[in-house]
Amino acid sequence: xxANLTLAIxxxxxxxxxxxxxxxxxxxxxxLGVIIASNGVNMLFLVASGRPGAPPLVGxxxxxxxxxxxxxxxxxxxxxxxxxxxxxxxxxxxxxFQLNGHDEVADDVEDARIxxxxxxxxxxxxxxxxxFSDSGENVVSE
Amino acid sequence: xxxxxxxxxxxxxxxxxxxLIIPRRPIAQRVISIGSLSGIVILAAxxxxxxxxxxxxxxxLGAWPVPLGIGLVMDRLSALMLFVAGVVxxxxxxxxxxxxxxxxxxxxxxxxxxxxxxxxxxxIANAFLAGDLFNLFVGFEIFLFASYVLLTLGGTKERIRAxxxxxxxxxxxxxxxxxxxxxxxxxxGTVNMAHIAVRVAELSExxxxxxxxxxxxxxxxxxxxxxxxxxxxxxxxxxxxxxxxVFAGLxxxxxxxxxxxxQTLLFPDSPLSNMLLVAALLTMVIGILGALAQVEIKRMLxxxxxxxxxxxxxxxxxxxxxxxxxxxxxxxxxxxxxxALFLVAGLIERRGGTSSLDGLGxxxxxxxxxxxxxxxxxxxxxxxxxxxxxxxxxxxxxxxAEYGGWLVWVVMFGGILTSLLTLMAMAKVWNRAxxxxxxxxxxxxxxxxxxxxxxxxxxxxPPLMVGxxxxxxxxxxxxxxxxxxxxxxxxxxxxxxQSENYIQAVLPEEVR
Numbered sequence: 001x002x003a004n005l006t007l008a009i010x011x012x013x014x015x016x017x018x019x020x021x022x023x024x025x026x027x028x029x030x031x032l033g034v035i036i037a038s039n040g041v042n043m044l045f046l047v048a049s050g051r052p053g054a055p056p057l058v059g060x061x062x063x064x065x066x067x068x069x070x071x072x073x074x075x076x077x078x079x080x081x082x083x084x085x086x087x088x089x090x091x092x093x094x095x096x097f098q099l100n101g102h103d104e105v106a107d108d109v110e111d112a113r114i115x116x117x118x119x120x121x122x123x124x125x126x127x128x129x130x131x132f133s134d135s136g137e138n139v140v141s142e
Numbered sequence: 143x144x145x146x147x148x149x150x151x152x153x154x155x156x157x158x159x160x161x162l163i164i165p166r167r168p169i170a171q172r173v174i175s176i177g178s179l180s181g182i183v184i185l186a187a188x189x190x191x192x193x194x195x196x197x198x199x200x201x202x203l204g205a206w207p208v209p210l211g212i213g214l215v216m217d218r219l220s221a222l223m224l225f226v227a228g229v230v231x232x233x234x235x236x237x238x239x240x241x242x243x244x245x246x247x248x249x250x251x252x253x254x255x256x257x258x259x260x261x262x263x264x265x266i267a268n269a270f271l272a273g274d275l276f277n278l279f280v281g282f283e284i285f286l287f288a289s290y291v292l293l294t295l296g297g298t299k300e301r302i303r304a305x306x307x308x309x310x311x312x313x314x315x316x317x318x319x320x321x322x323x324x325x326x327x328x329x330x331g332t333v334n335m336a337h338i339a340v341r342v343a344e345l346s347e348x349x350x351x352x353x354x355x356x357x358x359x360x361x362x363x364x365x366x367x368x369x370x371x372x373x374x375x376x377x378x379x380x381x382x383x384x385x386x387x388v389f390a391g392l393x394x395x396x397x398x399x400x401x402x403x404x405q406t407l408l409f410p411d412s413p414l415s416n417m418l419l420v421a422a423l424l425t426m427v428i429g430i431l432g433a434l435a436q437v438e439i440k441r442m443l444x445x446x447x448x449x450x451x452x453x454x455x456x457x458x459x460x461x462x463x464x465x466x467x468x469x470x471x472x473x474x475x476x477x478x479x480x481x482a483l484f485l486v487a488g489l490i491e492r493r494g495g496t497s498s499l500d501g502l503g504x505x506x507x508x509x510x511x512x513x514x515x516x517x518x519x520x521x522x523x524x525x526x527x528x529x530x531x532x533x534x535x536x537x538x539x540x541x542x543a544e545y546g547g548w549l550v551w552v553v554m555f556g557g558i559l560t561s562l563l564t565l566m567a568m569a570k571v572w573n574r575a576x577x578x579x580x581x582x583x584x585x586x587x588x589x590x591x592x593x594x595x596x597x598x599x600x601x602x603x604p605p606l607m608v609g610x611x612x613x614x615x616x617x618x619x620x621x622x623x624x625x626x627x628x629x630x631x632x633x634x635x636x637x638x639x640q641s642e643n644y645i646q647a648v649l650p651e652e653v654r
Contacts, residue, residue, distance in 0.1 A: 003328070022310070022314070027306060030310055034313050034317070037317055038317060038320075041317055041320045041321055041324065044320075044321060044324040044325075045320075045324045045327070047324070047328065048324045048325070048327045048328035049327075070210075070327070070333070071324075071327060074276055074323070074327075074333075077276070077280065078320055081283050081316075084287060085313060088287070088290055088291075088309070089309060089313075092294065092302060092305065092306060092309065095294075095297050095302050096302050096303075096306065099297075099299045099302060100299070105306050105307065105310070106303045106306070108307070108372070108376045109376060110375065110376065110432075
């Protein structure tokens with residue numbers, strides 16, 4: 001198999017840019033990152049398909065000279081899926097903007113809770129002082 | 143018989159299409175979706191019998207020359223997973239139709255609930271039947287998209303927040319999956335799994351390791367295996383109760399199924415066993431410690447879900463036939479029990495007014511039926527003999543002891559510890575929600591008491607919801623009662639997914 005170095009490098013750059021954008025907080029930028037990265041991935045399929053050739057139409061050219069049609073079919077599917085993703089995430093970003101006035105990805109609830117507790121230097125809710133029974137009655141102090 | 147293989151996927155997708163075009167007729171929607179899910183369950187039961195008597199079946203769609211076309215493969219493992227998934231989805235759907243108008247408006251307000259739910263099932267069925275890697279990817283994408291919609295139903299603030307994390311993590315893992323497929327295609331020139339299995343053995347070791355690792359990371363994100371599990375407890379609990387139940391039961395197990403399939407088929411002599419053992423140990427222990435710290439029942443159950451995935455990873459890491467058999471049995475058990483517990487959590491939320499342990503108490507007095515519904519699956523999850531959770535764990539420990547080595551013993555010890563800590567978490571829920579005094583918000587319900595205690599239970603727990611939950615619990619108990627035949631079925635399944643058996647059944651002589 002012959003691999004195309006230019007395509008491979010381009011794919012790498014696109015995926016790197018996509019990952020960089022995905023690390024942002026704003027959902028719209030994350031979406032842009034996903035789009036760019038998925039284009040990079042699509043390019044990887046072209047690398048995987050080997051050398052370029054004639055259009056893969058049956059009876060159009062000598063089969064030995066045509067390009068590999070399978071990766072093209074897969075890329076097509078991937079493109080359609082990315083389109084669906086784009087529509088959905090855009091809607092979600094807009095809804096988030098409607099509700100919160102911004103589209104930033106919020107913190108994990110658990111992280112936020114632990115951070116709050118640490119700041120307040122307290123124990124978590126699940127801690128139950130052992131001198132109390134389940135009904136809340138103080139059973140030890142006497 | 144072979145031509146029936148695509149029928150489960152088609153039933154679900156047709157059902158989705160029909161329910162989508164009749165949004166204003168909720169009763170017809172319910173009848174069609176329950177009908178198509180029942181059809182899937184019956185078909186899957188038939189396939190369990192058929193694969194067990196005739197062996198693995200493969201159907202090549204589109205009349206292309208054999209390794210090129212899209213292959214659907216039905217073997218014992220796919221049939222069992224499809225059956226359990228169908229039963230769980232059916233019970234959950236019946237549960238959701240039991241919700242009264244007020245709750246439907248609050249929880250699942252739109253007419254797209256039924257079509258999306260069926261699409262979810264169609265995607266899962268497609269993933270179980272896929273004989274090639276790209277079709278597996280398509281199956282994953284179908285059910286992931288359905289899950290995005292179900293998770294953000296109604297578009298409330300909390301659900302959008304939880305959905306955002308979930309969607310981003312899933313998108314990332316889908317991209318990784320595509321990269322893996324591209325790399326595998328570049329290395330082997332095929333996407334059919336049986337064909338890849340033949341060719342991957344010819345690759346050099348570093349390339350094999352790279353491909354294996356990429357697939358493993360992709361599926362580990364979907365299956366929520368530590369350290370790739372932190373997205374799960376944050377995103378599942380906010381969804382409506384039936385949605386959480388089906389997600390918790392099924393979605394992570396599709397990831398586990400994909401790991402079992404690719405590991406046994408493509409990389410039978412896995413050099414990554416030790417890494418998987420460590421991952422299993424950390425998943426179990428860290429998951430259960432997270433569960434102990436929770437006061438919200440649904441969040442606690444999400445953490446126990448993560449924790450118990452570790453048992454399945456343990457069986458996969460052993461990579462022996464007995465290990466896979468135990469994993470398959472445990473997966474069937476865990477799908478059922480986890481979905482049942484989430485349904486019970488939904489009932490607790492209705493009956494007690496909240497799912498936070500801080501606001502609950504005395505439910506045993508208020509509704510003994512609810513207490514029973516919680517007690518049975520909770521004990522099963524904790525692994526109390528003689529229930530299926532115990533049998534699955536014994537199978538795993540047995541397979542581990544056969545394998546030997548200090549690391550395996552450490553992981554097995556961690557597994558027993560996790561089992562005890564699960565009991566402790568369940569005991570905590572029992573203590574604080576079912577015992578003790580009845581707090582104000584539950585008393586408020588008692589104030590409306592109109593003289594007939596039965597009425598009150600029916601008002602807050604409609605018979606259809608209780609019936610669906612009981613049916614699921616009864617199914618989990620059936621896994622215990624019929625453990626003997628089922629376990630030997632799992633052993634035969636573990637044998638038929640082994641690389642050489644699978645290749646022999648799927649590929650014709652000349653392509654091998």
